[in-house]
Amino acid sequence: MxxxxxxxxxxxxxxxxxxxxxxxxxxxxxxxxxxxxxxxxxxxxxxxxxxxxxxxxxxxxxxxxxxxxxxxxxxxxxxxxxxxxxxxxxxxxxxxxxxxxxxxxxxxxxxxxxxxxxxxxxxxxxxxxxxxxxxxxxxxxxxxxxxxxxxxxxxxxxxxxxxxxxxxxxxxxCAGLPSWNSGTAYTGGASVSYNGHRWTAKWWTQGDVPGANAQNVWTDNGSC
Missing domain, CATH: 1.10.530.10 (Lysozyme)
Structure with missing residues (x-):
């Protein structure tokens, strides 16, 4: 729609x-x-x-x-x-x-x-x-x-x-991707842009900085 x-x-x-x-x-x-x-x-x-x-x-x-x-x-x-x-x-x-x-x-x-x-x-x-x-x-x-x-x-x-x-x-x-926001809750499979890279969440997350979190919740899909 x-x-x-x-x-x-x-x-x-x-x-x-x-x-x-x-x-x-x-x-x-x-x-x-x-x-x-x-x-x-x-x-x-x-x-x-x-x-x-x-x-x-x-x-x-x-x-x-x-x-x-x-x-x-x-x-x-x-x-x-x-x-x-x-x-x-x-x-x-x-x-x-x-x-x-x-x-x-x-x-x-x-x-x-x-x-x-x-x-x-x-x-x-x-x-x-x-x-x-x-x-x-x-x-x-x-x-x-x-x-x-x-x-x-x-x-x-x-x-x-x-x-x-x-x-x-x-x-x-990165066109069309939302920028990562620390206040947004993301579910597994959600994709964002951060520091010139595309990141995909492995599971639910909120406040975990892509590329800089101990849980390693974000997959780095490369530059975009």
Whole structure:
């Protein structure tokens, strides 16, 4: 779900709607949009649906790569898609404002009406739209699962998928990675940038400085 919208991603929030009945909304609100004044006026009960083909991380990585994503932007694109749709090509989340988040990257029908359902539900079409909206993979702030950090739990498997297709990834740049913060709690698989390197947490951690902690909780993935 292209975010910066009101709710976590299809998985981070929408899936909870389907599984637990908890209300959720997501979508794509462009950075800088005035939230309440800019939103549609309709009211709907959030409902999520998983449908279409269930892409593996490798399939998502290959699709993203084929449509322009490179470097760390490619890795993040896979992690965001997994957080948003769990890899379902025709996943849909009806938001509380009655807009719909669609496809692998949950592109919102209201904030990105230029993206048709046909494009949003087509893996290549969705990747092309995500590439454009993310400024060629350099700005993921429109996605809620990026801004709330939910994508981080998928970074390790996303990197593995990118490695399998020969996409490189983390070593080509730190763009899209959050900077390490001593006050942030990180779960295993979360990736950050610190002192010009990419680091991946082995398990839950908070306050452990990458490269300088006795627990050795951070894996140094090299310069970026």
């Amino acid at each position: 292209l975010l910066r919208t009101w709710l976590p991603g299809l998985l981070a929030a929408a899936l909870f709607t389907a599984v637990t009945g908890t209300a959720a909304e997501a979508g794509t609100i462009p950075p800088g949009a005035a939230h309440h004044s800019a939103r549609p006026a309709d009211t709907c009960t959030p409902v999520s649906t998983l449908a279409g083909d269930h892409f593996t991380p490798v399939q998502i990585a290959q699709t993203a790569k084929n449509n322009g994503f490179t470097g760390n932007g490619l890795v993040v694109s896979v992690a965001v898609a997994l957080a948003e749709s769990s890899g379902w090509t025709r996943a849909v989340l009806v938001d509380s404002d009655c807009s719909r988040d669609r496809g692998l990257w949950q592109i919102n029908s209201y904030w990105h009406s230029e993206v048709s359902d046909a494009q949003a539900f087509d893996p290549n079409g969705a990747a092309q739209a995500a590439y454009r909206i993310s400024s060629s993979g350099n700005d993921w702030t429109p996605w809620t699962t990026y801004t709330n950090g939910a994508y981080q739990q998928h970074m390790a498997e996303a990197q593995q998928a990118v490695n399998q297709i020969g996409g490189g990834g983390g070593s080509t740049g």
